[in-house]
Amino acid sequence: MAKNLHQRLLDAASELFYSQGIQATGIEAIVKHAGTNKMTLYKYFPSKQDLVIAFLRKRDTDFTQWFVENINHKADLPKDKLLAIFEVIEEWMAIPAFRGCAFINATTEFPLEANPVHQLSTEFYDKFKNYISGLAAECGIAQADNLAMQITLLVEGCIVSEQMKHHSGSTHHARQAATILIDTYLQQGG
Missing domain, CATH: 1.10.357.10 (Tetracycline Repressor, domain 2)
Known part of the structure; x- marks a missing residue:
């Protein structure tokens, strides 16, 4: 399940970063798109920059x-x-x-x-x-x-x-x- 959640977050961020821009995409939008919460996102990606990388x-x-x-x-x-x-x-x-x-x-x-x-x-x-x-x-x-x-x-x-x-x-x-x-x-x- 953890790998799936990690992948779901990365997929959501990837889609939004590419379609809307990195700076224009907030963490709230990513977690909403992934169907999770900020705490879970930060468990896998300690910062937005880590997610961008x-x-x-x-x-x-x-x-x-x-x-x-x-x-x-x-x-x-x-x-x-x-x-x-x-x-x-x-x-x-x-x-x-x-x-x-x-x-x-x-x-x-x-x-x-x-x-x-x-x-x-x-x-x-x-x-x-x-x-x-x-x-x-x-x-x-x-x-x-x-x-x-x-x-x-x-x-x-x-x-x-x-x-x-x-x-x-x-x-x-x-x-x-x-x-x-x-x-x-x-x-x-x-």
Whole structure:
């Protein structure tokens, strides 16, 4: 039962943090949504920040697993996987509950770099960039980290663009730019 209650609290907080924002979501709303009380919440999460960190860690695990599985389902070759990133991102952004990237949103709510919430968000994008760099290296691109940074910037731009205006078409344009970048790196001999 304790594990179920812990999970129920985390699920309730995750849903509310993502849909309404972290700062805008109070503890009262979370416990009401979870069907419990503050005392129980604080038993599992000593502070709201602990709950926010648990939310982001869960989001990291869940999103990364979903993302990589979808990339692997859509493509076999590393270059094709690099381009499939934009197809997978577009599918994610088409979900009706899409409210942007939880990590980008968290950094806007916690802008100080020393804040643990901000740091977790930065770590997520570092891992994302490293994943892309690994695919670029598998393509034989010597400057894999440079390409990874450029593709990461394109993805981040897509997400923010779509968050501001749904059906923006940003992934189509970003994929075009990524194709040019990848081909340029490959033509330069990696």
